[in-house]
Amino acid sequence: MNEDLRICFIGDSFVQGIGDPEYRGWVGRVLAASGPGITAFNLGIRRNTSTDVLRRCWREVEPRILPDTDNRLVISFGSNDAVVEDGNVRVDRAHCLDNLAELLAESRKRAIHPLVIGPPPVIDGGAEHLRRTVELADDMAELCGSREVPFIATTRQLAEDPIWTREAGAGDGAHPGSGGYQRLAELILDGGWHSWIAQPTA
Template sequence: MIGDIRVCFIGDSFVQGVGDPEHRGWVGRVLEATGGDVTAFNLGIRRNTSEDVLRRCRLEMLPRTLPGGDNRLVVSVGSNDTMHEDGTVRVDPARSVGNVASILDDCRRDAISPLVVGPPPVVDAGEEHLRRTAELADAMAALCRARHVPFIATTLELAGDPIWTREAMAGDGAHPGSAGYRRLAELVLAGQWHDWITRAHSPVRPSGSSPGTPTQR
């Protein structure tokens, strides 16, 4: 039984569900399969890197939380971080991991329960981009293990999925259609999603902390 939960989903175009003609993406499908009294907010923005998401996360998340309530955050970033732009990656891998760590730090301070979904692959970006994204996903997974935060891997799982790759190449080379997003939703649902969303979350902040006013980074 799922009680009154507020969940913010934040990240890039994959979170936003770009390319899905049904306009549900993986977020909508996961919520549909979850049921219960869940109030959800999709805060995905196309081309956002972990740097962009860190900058706006707390500003956008806190007004959508319920004081003293069961507040959650799902964050998925990294596919844009590892893209080459002007001869280099958009965000250095160590900085990407540090950005996710800062988001998790904010969650702990604000008594918000986080879950991290790994970066999906960009099919037409080539093998080097896939390698960089997979390495970043591994580093994010290690960070989450150290913080006891659920992490759901998607990068290599989708890179080898014929439905995801076929739909992405039939579209803009990055974003799948409905069936591809269904595959991503299945990965999330088969991962730690159920245990995380049904686990009681105690809205107790660490001693000496308070939600405060979100500040621009």
């Protein structure tokens, strides 16, 4: 790992860690398990879709990276894209995938090494929201695979996780407490996080 490793985490309220009484979310827990030498920036914003993230990404990331440094970008969105408002999904699946593709292409152009975390499920969204989110996550994984970008799946695993579902149900229906975020952090750590941060960038 580069001695000066900078990681920007960009996405929605799950990236921000909403609902965690410890104010660490999964990002804080993953970083705590990653050792020293990382400068991290949490750029999660509640209710953000992939379109929102794409719109603001580079103006927020650019001031936080340095030339001749190991710059990384963790991207996680999709749960809000799949929400139905006024009879329509907020961002349809094809548009979300286009947004992700553009982020990955721009990351490569800027020599920033990306990692994509799949969208967590929204427990009170019901079966249809879960179906849309699972389908989106599968397509995101396929897109990342075609670009040789690591992807860590979370949707199905958390939808079946009793800690995540119990805490989210007891809260606002979407966001878990500390136990749920710990489960998400474990999925990410076990899903290839350490090998990703250890991989030298070109």
